[in-house]
Amino acid sequence: MLEPRLTLLIAESEDSRLSSLCREVLPTSIRVIHSEKLLIHEFSDVNIILGAPDRLADWLPYLPKLQWIQSTWAGVKPLVLAKRHDYVLTGLKGVFGQAMSEYVLGWLLALERQILTYAADVSWNQRPLCSVQGKHVGIMGTGDIGRAVASTLSNMGMVCRGYNQSGKVFPEFQSCFSGSNMRDFACGLDYLVCLMPDTPKTQGLVSRDLLMALDSDAILINAGRGNCIDELDLLWVLDQGHLRYCVLDVFRQEPLPESHPFWSHPKIYVTSHTSAPTDPAGAVRVFEMNLTRFLNGESLLYAVDFEKGY
Amino acid sequence: MLEPRLTLLIAESEDSRLSSLCREVLPTSIRVIHSEKLLIHEFSDVNIILGAPDRLADWLPYLPKLQWIQSTWAGVKPLVLAKRHDYVLTGLKGVFGQAMSEYVLGWLLALERQILTYAADVSWNQRPLCSVQGKHVGIMGTGDIGRAVASTLSNMGMVCRGYNQSGKVFPEFQSCFSGSNMRDFACGLDYLVCLMPDTPKTQGLVSRDLLMALDSDAILINAGRGNCIDELDLLWVLDQGHLRYCVLDVFRQEPLPESHPFWSHPKIYVTSHTSAPTDPAGAVRVFEMNLTRFLNGESLLYAVDFEKGY
Numbered sequence: 001m002l003e004p005r006l007t008l009l010i011a012e013s014e015d016s017r018l019s020s021l022c023r024e025v026l027p028t029s030i031r032v033i034h035s036e037k038l039l040i041h042e043f044s045d046v047n048i049i050l051g052a053p054d055r056l057a058d059w060l061p062y063l064p065k066l067q068w069i070q071s072t073w074a075g076v077k078p079l080v081l082a083k084r085h086d087y088v089l090t091g092l093k094g095v096f097g098q099a100m101s102e103y104v105l106g107w108l109l110a111l112e113r114q115i116l117t118y119a120a121d122v123s124w125n126q127r128p129l130c131s132v133q134g135k136h137v138g139i140m141g142t143g144d145i146g147r148a149v150a151s152t153l154s155n156m157g158m159v160c161r162g163y164n165q166s167g168k169v170f171p172e173f174q175s176c177f178s179g180s181n182m183r184d185f186a187c188g189l190d191y192l193v194c195l196m197p198d199t200p201k202t203q204g205l206v207s208r209d210l211l212m213a214l215d216s217d218a219i220l221i222n223a224g225r226g227n228c229i230d231e232l233d234l235l236w237v238l239d240q241g242h243l244r245y246c247v248l249d250v251f252r253q254e255p256l257p258e259s260h261p262f263w264s265h266p267k268i269y270v271t272s273h274t275s276a277p278t279d280p281a282g283a284v285r286v287f288e289m290n291l292t293r294f295l296n297g298e299s300l301l302y303a304v305d306f307e308k309g310y
Numbered sequence: 311m312l313e314p315r316l317t318l319l320i321a322e323s324e325d326s327r328l329s330s331l332c333r334e335v336l337p338t339s340i341r342v343i344h345s346e347k348l349l350i351h352e353f354s355d356v357n358i359i360l361g362a363p364d365r366l367a368d369w370l371p372y373l374p375k376l377q378w379i380q381s382t383w384a385g386v387k388p389l390v391l392a393k394r395h396d397y398v399l400t401g402l403k404g405v406f407g408q409a410m411s412e413y414v415l416g417w418l419l420a421l422e423r424q425i426l427t428y429a430a431d432v433s434w435n436q437r438p439l440c441s442v443q444g445k446h447v448g449i450m451g452t453g454d455i456g457r458a459v460a461s462t463l464s465n466m467g468m469v470c471r472g473y474n475q476s477g478k479v480f481p482e483f484q485s486c487f488s489g490s491n492m493r494d495f496a497c498g499l500d501y502l503v504c505l506m507p508d509t510p511k512t513q514g515l516v517s518r519d520l521l522m523a524l525d526s527d528a529i530l531i532n533a534g535r536g537n538c539i540d541e542l543d544l545l546w547v548l549d550q551g552h553l554r555y556c557v558l559d560v561f562r563q564e565p566l567p568e569s570h571p572f573w574s575h576p577k578i579y580v581t582s583h584t585s586a587p588t589d590p591a592g593a594v595r596v597f598e599m600n601l602t603r604f605l606n607g608e609s610l611l612y613a614v615d616f617e618k619g620y
Contacts, residue, residue: 098443098467105466106423109416118581119426122573124565126582129589133408155465156415157408255434263432271428272436279439 007042007065011035011051012072017280022050025288027295048294050287053078060084068300070290072283074145074276075225077198080309089304090290095282097148103275104149104193104221105156107247108132111219133157138185138214139173140164140205141195141224143310145276147172149193161185165201186213191221198225199309204233211237217244223275226251231262238267249275317352317375321345321361322382327590332360335598337605358604360597363388370394378610380600382593384455384586385535387508390619399614400600405592407458413585414459414503414531415466417557418442421529443467448495448524449483450474450515451505451534453620455586457482459503471495475511496523501531508535509619514543521547527554533585536561541572548577559585 008030012018019034026032033042035051043062049069056069057078068088069079076091110116112130135158139146142164150160150172162173163185169176177185182205186192192214196202206229211220220243222229231252237243248262249271262268290300304310318340322328329344336342343352345361353372359379366379367388378398379389384406389399420426422440445468449456452474460470460482472483473495479486487495492515496502502524506512516539521530530553532539541562547553558572559581572578600610614620 099439099441102419102423102441102443102466106416106419106425109412110420110425110429113412113416115416115420116426116429118584119420119579121580121582123568124582126584126587129409129584129587131409131412133412152466156412156462258433269429270431272431272434274428274436274439277436277439 005029005031006047007031007033007045008048008050009033009035009038009046011049011055011059018050018072018283021280021284022287025284025291048291050283057082068290068294070283070287071304072278074278075197076304077225077309080304080306085306088300089306090286090300091302091304091310092278092283092286093144093302095279095286096145096276099276099279100145100195100223101149101152103223103249103271105152107221107269108153108191108219111245111247131157134159135190136161136188137191137193138163138189139193139195140228141197142166142168142170142173142176143195143197146193146195149195158191161189182210183213186210189214189218191219194220194222194224194228196224196228197310198227202228204228204230208233208237212240212242214243216242218242219244220246221248222246223249226254235261235265238265243267245269247271249273315339315341316357317341317343317355318358318360319343319345319348319356321359321365321369328360328382328593331590331594332597335594335601358601360593367392378600378604380593380597381614382588384588385507386614387535387619390509390614390616395616398610399616400596400610401612401614401620402588402593402596403454403612405589405596406455406586409586409589410455410505410533411459411462413533413559413581415462417531417579418463418501418529421555421557441467444469445500446471446498447501447503448473448499449503449505450538451507452476452478452480452483452486453505453507456503456505459505468501471499492520493523496520499524499528501529504530504532504534504538506534506538507620508537512538514538514540518543518547522550522552524553526552529554530556531558532556533559536564545571545575548575553577555579557581559583 010019010022010032044064046063047065047067049056052072053076060082066087070090071092074092074096076089079089112132114127137153137158138161139150140163142162147170154160160173162170162176164178167178194206246268248268250273254273256262256270262270293300320329320332320342354374356373357375357377359366362382363386370392376397380400381402384402386399386401422442424437447463447468448471449460450473452472457480464470470483472480472486474488477488504516555577557579560583564583566572566580572580603610
């Protein structure tokens with residue numbers, strides 16, 4: 001008896017590289033349809049989706065045969081919030097570590113080594129040398145991205161503390177903190193790097209108290225999700241003369257409106273959710289690994305726990 | 311029989327930290343005099359000098375008992391050029407690797423990840439992601455500084471080639487080139503990092519030919535000495551539309567005059583010989599190691615070969 005043919009929906013309109021890369025790894029037994037050319041009656045055939053969570057949430061009620069969605073984003077919140085959970089949702093992991101490490105280390109070096117200031121010089125100017133060496137960094141979020149960043153920063157001579165919800169300890173960190181142990185985690189840190197997903201438990205976790213516990217010259221980087229920081233709290237902390245710089249890549253509202261005070265604040269650098277965009281090759285690599293497991297009836301990598309939200 | 315008492319001259323006026331750090335490591339048997347308060351008749355007692363090469367060259371004829379100079383700079387050219395060579399000159403090594411690695415990696419990330427551009431944004435702007443991963447870097451100079459930089463860049467996923475005069479091969483580089491093998495070394499490099507000392511053999515070594523052999527989008531960093539590049543040649547290469555950016559920390563004339571075209575060139579970033587300044591603690595650490603060896607009659611670390619100039 002022939003197995004019923006599988007149908008894969010590729011739901012990513014903005015990057016045609018994803019489709020072309022996919023074509024190289026797909027067995028011919030799988031039929032591929034693309035969301036741009038999708039006819040409504042085709043929804044009923046779809047077994048597998050590879051795509052960005054935001055667009056997919058609305059389609060869930062129309063996909064009777066859906067078995068598996070491979071997200072092309074690190075964050076999967078739109079699908080976690082959707083009511084339907086009778087399929088396997090797999091996140092995209094193991095592919096953002098390099099880009100995020102470059103972002104975090106790049107900004108720390110740019111600020112500590114005064115690269116932005118030197119770049120604007122028009123005459124000889126020797127400033128005292130500062131260094132990232134020996135600096136204490138707290139990383140909130142100890143998933144694969146946080147651990148990759150910790151390894152990179154440790155290689156540059158920094159000392160990394162980790163914070164997570166699970167209480168797990170990872171060798172990439174000199175010490176790990178969790179739960180209410182937050183003040184000990186934050187106390188005297190030179191740099192705080194937030195790399196947490198958007199879940200109810202991370203909402204507002206980077207509080208005034210936490211920020212005030214950092215060294216007064218500390219640098220804050222948020223490249224996880226915007227929900228962990230109350231933006232007014234952050235402005236209040238800066239108004240106290242606390243913190244040297246903030247580098248923010250994620251916000252409560254994106255795109256960050258042009259009228260937002262962050263754009264013009266002298267201590268805040270805004271980037272436009274560009275710290276670690278999806279690399280199509282990395283996404284297809286993960287999809288291919290999971291597809292092999294799917295076809296063999298094995299459990300999939302990076303399956304999302306809908307309860308936890310990641 | 312008592313040993314004759316040794317006299318150490320500390321010849322560093324600008325940084326009093328050097329003196330105070332020295333005091334902590336010196337045995338009481340050594341008499342210390344300071345160059346700021348130096349009386350001319352005291353020159354005749356000096357056995358050891360710790361100081362910056364530029365000031366010392368003029369004093370050499372007046373130091374009959376001189377046995378050893380520990381340089382507080384990486385570069386020792388003023389003493390190599392001086393006629394007197396009947397003492398041991400030791401360089402300062404093993405202390406600039408961290409600062410230089412931060413400088414080179416900091417600038418590469420700032421340029422590749424468009425940090426300078428994002429820092430100036432006043433509205434949401436998502437640019438395509440670029441990365442240092444997999445980029446091919448050529449490092450000219452495979453001494454302790456060049457090898458430390460190679461390790462750092464390799465840790466970030468770059469592929470490092472080394473170039474030196476000696477033909478030696480070091481494990482920090484994927485491949486090493488030397489002598490006239492220059493075109494093979496340079497061919498298609500994404501980044502060229504020059505970390506060579508100022509010697510007759512490095513004069514003009516970074517030629518038009520070498521620069522034109524790099525990838526046309528390459529980034530050039532010179533943080534060794536200014537003598538290796540003819541500045542007019544570099545401007546000519548840029549005029550051909552070749553090279554993406556140059557980051558220059560060292561020049562034929564320092565301070566670089568305000569009228570110099572480098573200051574205003576859109577593709578050139580100038581820093582003021584601040585890539586890896588001497589850290590007094592590091593200098594004293596090396597001095598202490600060598601002093602122990604000196605007092606035990608052992609050979610000193612980092613002794614300069616006056617012929618080679620480093």
